[in-house]
Every structure is written in structure tokens, then in C-alpha cells.
Amino acid sequence: MIISFQQTTIGRVAVAELDGAITNLFFADEIVPQQAAVGETELLTQAFRQLNAYLQGELKDFTLPLAPSGTPFMQRVWKNLRTISYGSTATYQDIALASGNPHAARAVGMANHKNPIPLFIPCHRVIGSKGALTGYRGGLQLKMVLLELERRGCG
Numbered sequence: 031m032i033i034s035f036q037q038t039t040i041g042r043v044a045v046a047e048l049d050g051a052i053t054n055l056f057f058a059d060e061i062v063p064q065q066a067a068v069g070e071t072e073l074l075t076q077a078f079r080q081l082n083a084y085l086q087g088e089l090k091d092f093t094l095p096l097a098p099s100g101t102p103f104m105q106r107v108w109k110n111l112r113t114i115s116y117g118s119t120a121t122y123q124d125i126a127l128a129s130g131n132p133h134a135a136r137a138v139g140m141a142n143h144k145n146p147i148p149l150f151i152p153c154h155r156v157i158g159s160k161g162a163l164t165g166y167r168g169g170l171q172l173k174m175v176l177l178e179l180e181r182r183g184c185g
Contacts, residue, residue, distance in 0.1 A: 051097035107141035117184030
């Protein structure tokens with residue numbers, strides 16, 4: 031695993047890749063794997079280029095190869111998260127239904143929490159059934175910032 035760090039408009043972010051695919055994104059206060067080698071690759075450069083363009087409101091869809099590690103259910107959830115359009119939101123129940131288990135809204139929440147590549151897999155677009163903002167690995171303040179960025183980008 032190769033990891034690169036960069037200061038962004040949302041703070042320090044680390045992005046990791048393995049075998050030509052993005053595997054992780056870490057926010058400033060998160061611990062990164064000790065076995066990761068710090069370095070630069072073309073893919074990591076492209077990941078930060080796209081991430082910064084997104085944060086500037088200039089990019090709506092990421093086109094990076096992603097390889098998140100998780101259970102088959104988590105993989106289905108993360109695949110469905112990637113179908114939520116820029117500027118849109120879905121509820122945990124919506125994602126549970128799309129993932130093949132209508133009674134798994136809480137499990138969807140856990141899959142969101144364990145999403146190893148937030149932003150690139152947009153778990154920030156998932157909200158509570160009554161429209162409330164609920165947990166986000168980067169914090170609720172960041173979730174609000176990202177949703178507002180996208181709302182402005184759609185206007």
C-alpha cells in the first residue's frame with residue numbers, strides 16, 4: 031500500500047492505493063496503517079487532483095478505480111452509494127432496499143461507518159428517514175459542508 035498526504039480545503043487528507051486502485055481515504059484525525067509506504071504515484075496524484083476539483087465545485091463525478099475492502103453486504107451498499115447523484119441524498123432505508131435487504135437500515139449505517147473511501151464513495155449523501163443528518167466518519171460539520179457544496183453546485 032502506498033499512501034500520500036495533502037492539505038485540502040477540508041483539512042489534511044491521506045489517500046492510499048494498492049495494485050492500481052484507491053483503497054482508503056483518511057481524514058486528519060484518523061490513524062493510517064503503519065505498513066503503508068509514503069509516496070507518490072500517478073493514481074494518487076490523479077486522486078488528489080479530482081478531490082480538489084470536487085472540493086472547489088468543479089467536479090461532480092470521480093473516475094478513479096476503487097477497491098474498498100469489506101463484506102459482500104458492505105460491497106453492495108458501497109456500490110449503491112455510488113449511484114446517488116451529486117447534489118442528491120438517499121435515506122438509509124433507500125440504500126437497504128437497493129442492497130437487497132429492506133430491514134437492514136442499521137446495517138447500512140454500519141457499512142457507511144466502515145466505508146474506507148469516504149468522498150470517493152459518497153456516504154455523506156445518506157441521511158436519516160426524516161431528513162436529519164446522522165453520523166459521518168469525518169464529522170457532521172464536514173457532512174453539512176459537503177452537502178451544501180453539492181447543493182450550490184446544482185443550483
